[in-house]
């Protein structure tokens with residue numbers, strides 16, 4: 001461990017009480033905590049001094065690997081030069097530079113960038129923007145939002161309304177704005193062990209026509225989908241599916257939002273999933289990889305059409321009544337600019353596209369091992385789905401996750417799924433090691 005890093009052993013359980021951990025069974029974690037004390041490149045170092053291969057890029061965010069000095073230096077420089085200035089009625093050059101850079105990376109005329117602090121805020125911003133867009137055009141009745149079953153759009157109430165993971169919604173239902181859902185696209189009978197985009201399932205986009213009949217398209221503001229559903233267990237879109245969604249939304253004047261919080265900034269082999277999958281939405285939401293995970297930041301990227309619709313009325317009036325204290329925070333902008341430089345220098349998006357076939361080949365070689373009922377992949381992301389144990393859903397996934405960790409590999413168990421989303425700098429030998437460990441784990445667990 002470097003001398004600069006002080007590992008604090010939290011030996012006193014009482015000191016663990018105050019931090020109410022997110023999305024964590026607090027009591028069991030605190031009974032048996034797992035600490036990381038340092039990170040560099042592809043690896044964490046845990047409190048035992050073990051090197052742990054990061055198979056999750058942190059949480060789908062550390063695309064260029066941990067501890068990139070260029071990003072650390074940019075953050076430090078910016079903080080010393082201009083630590084904070086509000087973006088309400090004021091500006092600093094990094095925010096304008098960054099918006100310009102993101103606009104140039106994004107597809108088509110998605111050139112207008114609204115900064116947030118997270119993916120959740122980006123989603124809520126995009127949903128509000130969609131509703132405000134229609135209102136500005138004189139169609140204020142278009143307030144209904146359409147999400148998709150099994151989708152994850154963050155934890156804001158807007159994002160929850162369109163999300164499709166029941167457990168996330170269960171305790172908060174009454175507060176949600178009007179939304180409906182498309183079916184998800186996973187059907188193991190037709191799609192199991194597909195490589196990349198499944199050939200089955202494009203017709204599921206036609207369910208949007210059914211929702212249009214039910215609610216009338218004149219009441220629908222936007223459809224939001226993850227181009228590749230991530231948190232639910234990596235569901236690449238069926239071939240032709242996003243194209244059909246695009247055609248139907250266009251036909252009915254409904255905005256199409258791609259939630260690219262995971263797919264943005266290289267994950268599937270282009271700057272955005274929209275480009276990798278050749279479908280252009282009206283709005284993109286992003287976060288995570290935007291700063292290589294170094295500081296929290298999100299960005300909503302709107303097309304000219306959406307932006308221009310709001311640029312009406314007296315010029316001294318606010319056009320979009322929305323914003324956050326830290327929208328365009330100087331430190332986050334500096335981090336993001338440095339991250340984008342690193343991605344460019346490493347040629348990371350093209351590298352990902354070049355590495356993806358090897359990733360696919362190695363992972364699909366696991367087919368036939370015990371418990372495996374599906375392998376899904378696209379770009380440098382994948383999921384293994386295991387058959388659940390009798391009366392113990394999730395136990396097998398947890399056991400495989402534990403096995404991998406015991407062998408020095410961090411993967412993300414989610415129920416009986418193992419999700420893999422390594423930093424995009426991963427080398428062939430590290431892919432081999434991950435796959436071999438997963439193979440040994442599948443043979444080892446009950």
Ligand SMILES: Cc1ncc(COP(=O)(O)O)c(C=O)c1O
Pocket residue numbers: 117118119120121123152153154155226230231259260261262287288
């Ligand atoms: C597709 C998608 N949207 C939104 C979010 C929420 O982002 P955040 O956790 O930064 O609020 C996530 C987080 O994983 C995500 O995967």
